[in-house]
Amino acid sequence: MRPLLSGVFAPVVTPFKADLDVDAELFVRHCRWLLSQGAGLAIFGTNSEANSLSLEQRRQLLDRLIAEGLDPQRMLPGTGCCAIDDTVALTRHAVAAGCAGVLMLPPFYYKGISDEGLYRYYAEVIARVDSPRLKLYLYHIPAFTGVPISLGLIERLRRDFPETVVGIKDSSGDWDNLAAMLAAFPDMAVFPASESLLSRALPLGAAGCISATANVNPAGIRRLYAQWDQPDAALLQQQADAVRQTFQSFPMIAALKFATACYSGNASWATVRPPLVALGAKQQEELQAALERIHFSMPDMGH
Amino acid sequence: MRPLLSGVFAPVVTPFKADLDVDAELFVRHCRWLLSQGAGLAIFGTNSEANSLSLEQRRQLLDRLIAEGLDPQRMLPGTGCCAIDDTVALTRHAVAAGCAGVLMLPPFYYKGISDEGLYRYYAEVIARVDSPRLKLYLYHIPAFTGVPISLGLIERLRRDFPETVVGIKDSSGDWDNLAAMLAAFPDMAVFPASESLLSRALPLGAAGCISATANVNPAGIRRLYAQWDQPDAALLQQQADAVRQTFQSFPMIAALKFATACYSGNASWATVRPPLVALGAKQQEELQAALERIHFSMPDMGH
Numbered sequence: 188m189r190p191l192l193s194g195v196f197a198p199v200v201t202p203f204k205a206d207l208d209v210d211a212e213l214f215v216r217h218c219r220w221l222l223s224q225g226a227g228l229a230i231f232g233t234n235s236e237a238n239s240l241s242l243e244q245r246r247q248l249l250d251r252l253i254a255e256g257l258d259p260q261r262m263l264p265g266t267g268c269c270a271i272d273d274t275v276a277l278t279r280h281a282v283a284a285g286c287a288g289v290l291m292l293p294p295f296y297y298k299g300i301s302d303e304g305l306y307r308y309y310a311e312v313i314a315r316v317d318s319p320r321l322k323l324y325l326y327h328i329p330a331f332t333g334v335p336i337s338l339g340l341i342e343r344l345r346r347d348f349p350e351t352v353v354g355i356k357d358s359s360g361d362w363d364n365l366a367a368m369l370a371a372f373p374d375m376a377v378f379p380a381s382e383s384l385l386s387r388a389l390p391l392g393a394a395g396c397i398s399a400t401a402n403v404n405p406a407g408i409r410r411l412y413a414q415w416d417q418p419d420a421a422l423l424q425q426q427a428d429a430v431r432q433t434f435q436s437f438p439m440i441a442a443l444k445f446a447t448a449c450y451s452g453n454a455s456w457a458t459v460r461p462p463l464v465a466l467g468a469k470q471q472e473e474l475q476a477a478l479e480r481i482h483f484s485m486p487d488m489g490h
Numbered sequence: 491m492r493p494l495l496s497g498v499f500a501p502v503v504t505p506f507k508a509d510l511d512v513d514a515e516l517f518v519r520h521c522r523w524l525l526s527q528g529a530g531l532a533i534f535g536t537n538s539e540a541n542s543l544s545l546e547q548r549r550q551l552l553d554r555l556i557a558e559g560l561d562p563q564r565m566l567p568g569t570g571c572c573a574i575d576d577t578v579a580l581t582r583h584a585v586a587a588g589c590a591g592v593l594m595l596p597p598f599y600y601k602g603i604s605d606e607g608l609y610r611y612y613a614e615v616i617a618r619v620d621s622p623r624l625k626l627y628l629y630h631i632p633a634f635t636g637v638p639i640s641l642g643l644i645e646r647l648r649r650d651f652p653e654t655v656v657g658i659k660d661s662s663g664d665w666d667n668l669a670a671m672l673a674a675f676p677d678m679a680v681f682p683a684s685e686s687l688l689s690r691a692l693p694l695g696a697a698g699c700i701s702a703t704a705n706v707n708p709a710g711i712r713r714l715y716a717q718w719d720q721p722d723a724a725l726l727q728q729q730a731d732a733v734r735q736t737f738q739s740f741p742m743i744a745a746l747k748f749a750t751a752c753y754s755g756n757a758s759w760a761t762v763r764p765p766l767v768a769l770g771a772k773q774q775e776e777l778q779a780a781l782e783r784i785h786f787s788m789p790d791m792g793h
Contacts, residue, residue: 207574207614238572238599241579269541271510271763276544294765296541296598298634304765311510311764331601333636334765460574461614462597462607462637 191353191376192287192324193394195408196263197221197401198232200443201240201248203458209244210455211251217402217447218257220488225409226401228257229290231265233331233358234399234440239460242273246280259285263397267292267326271308275315288322290356290397295332302340309344313351323351324376328358335359338371345372356380356397362387369393382408383431386424389415402443403450403485404430429481437474441466445474450485494656494679495590495627496697498711499566500524500704501535503746504543504551506761512547513758514554520750521560523791528712529704531560532593534568536634536661537702537743542763545576549583562588566700570595570629574611578618591625593659593700598635605643612647616654626654627679631661638662641674648675659683659700665690672696685711686734689727692718705746706753706788707733732784740777744769748777753788 199221202213218228230252231237231245240248249264266277266289274291281289291312293305313321325344327336336355344352354376357365365384368377369391376394379385382404385396389412401408407430411423434442441459445466448456457465466474502524505516521531533555534540534548543551552567569580569592577594584592594615596608616624628647632638639658647655657679660668668687671680672694679697682688685707688699692715704711710733714726737745744762748769751759760768769777 233599239574239597241573241575244575270544271542272544272547294542296536296634297765300765301767304767307767308764331599461610462600462603464604464607464610 191394192227192263193376194227195225195382195395195401195405195412196227196229196378196397197405198229198234198265198397198399200402200440200447201235201237202456203460204455205458207458207460209240209248211248213453213456214248215251215255215257218252221402221405222257222261223487224405226405227261227263228252229263229265229397232290232397233328234402234443235265236440236460236463237265239463242268242276245277249281249284249286253284260287262286263288263290263324265290265292265326267294269294269296271311271315274312278312278316278321282316282318282320288324288354290324290326292326292328293332293334293336295334298333300334302337302343305334305336305340306343309352310347313348319350321351322353323348324354324356324378325352326356326358328356328380330358330360338367341368341372341375345375354378354394365393366391381431382411382427383424385411385427386415386420398431399439399443400431400434403434403446404483406486430483433474433477433481433483436477437466437470438463442470442474445471446478446485447488449475451488494697495530495566496679497530498528498685498698498704498708498715499530499532499681499700500708501532501537501568501700501702503705503743503750504538504540505747505759506763507758508761510761510763512543512551514551516756516759517551518554518558518560521555524705524708525560525564526790527708529708530564530566531555532566532568532700535593535700536631537705537746538568539743539763539766540568542766545571545579548580552584552587552589556587563590565589566591566593566627568593568595568629570597572597572599574614574618577615581615581619581624582621585619585621585623591627591657593627593629595629595631596635596637596639598637601636603637605640605646608637608639608643609646612655613650616651622653624654625656626651627657627659627681628655629659629661631659631683633661633663641670644671644675644678648678657681657697668696669694684734685714685730686727688714688730689718689723701734702742702746703734703737706737706749707786709789733786736777736780736784736786739780740769740773741766745777748774749781749788750791752778754791
């Protein structure tokens, strides 16, 4: 059996050209840099603007990474869509590419969805993909989806698909929920969505984190992950928190991309797809000043 | 210039086979019946489970309706997706098919979206479709999208695209919001999402309604729409309300489909795609009993 994923993953920001087309070359370079800094690739997540990409754009980007020789065993692409057919298409593609797992949003248009309905959705996807190589990580992010993934649903999926449903990302930001997941599912890979929870969550068995700010601070978060039980852990947590809090006080995706533009020297990084909006001039100044105050940098950026 | 749409539109429920595949033949039959009862076809709306369909499934269904000779000038397909490329693809297809207009959801994954971001989204779609034949109806349904369409946004879109952004469906269920839209945009086609508002909204200039229950009570709602200023209007409103309230007290889409199954004699109509769940046995009994109490029927169902 394939081992569960662990460590630090970046929901990789997706670079666009001025005409909003995907910049695949820049994407590959950023992915290489993230790997070199010790982060895994949770491509096509919320911070990747994945739902602003077409299915074909997602498939082409993954194919490009593979063609460039990046290791699919370090990849956890997002594949959850509103329509089962779309989710199956992306998931099959990721499995065929040899990805270590997929991170699957619940269908997120309808609200007030029952656990029974979500169970049927995931069960249908699993049945159609029909592969022992499928390793499914559930994605709990109720502030965006309005469709929470309950402990009861996870329990039922674990019971019926123990070799397939192997992990979860908890983006609720709710410590009690994370602690309950860690306690209830010790055999699953449970990832909080923020490095700020690592010091508390790793001793309880968390697998690492899948965090937006791993796009800009992969090495710092990686050090914290690796040394959480060492004497300098408190300092490492403090340093990581300072970066996190700085970015969190701006629109996250626009801020991540603006910082990447600054430290790479490539201004096109700042582009986002509507309905998101890039940082305005005042926000840019404020973010730069805040990053200087904490002596932030993105080392070895080749892009 | 093409006239604005008006009247009663059904967000047409989409029939599925037991394996969840689309039943295109049954869909055509239902659309024909709705037209025969005086309702227009707001295919691919919320009640159509449109976001549970792939782009290709939506394109094929629309092509099939056209091939079967149904009038595209009676069609208002939903084309709004999270990704601009997808929205553009569906909108171009609908325009090429000769549809009277398109009903466009805002991108609905990200929350806390600014009016500026939504403006850029719609402006980008309009620029890419680039057709004087595009007649765009905005779709305000904040309970599902979490992304409201504000009066300020409408005003800006109307100012910059007066020949394109010509209407709106208000599914907020908020009378004050509907009244404000009717007052602010007398030149737009404003559709409430429920026939229960017709008697109040038509005197203020509403264009009609686009209502879930027009799937099962098209003729009743059509009569109310046509006779709202006649002596029997109060009775017609009361009768329409009784149907609406009955369906509203159940999960709407499952209830519409179960009723269609009952009155057409075709049990497969009851099928919904996950994450929705069909009515359970107890709910089915309750709905049937409630419909009998109000002497409900679906006349001339040939499907």
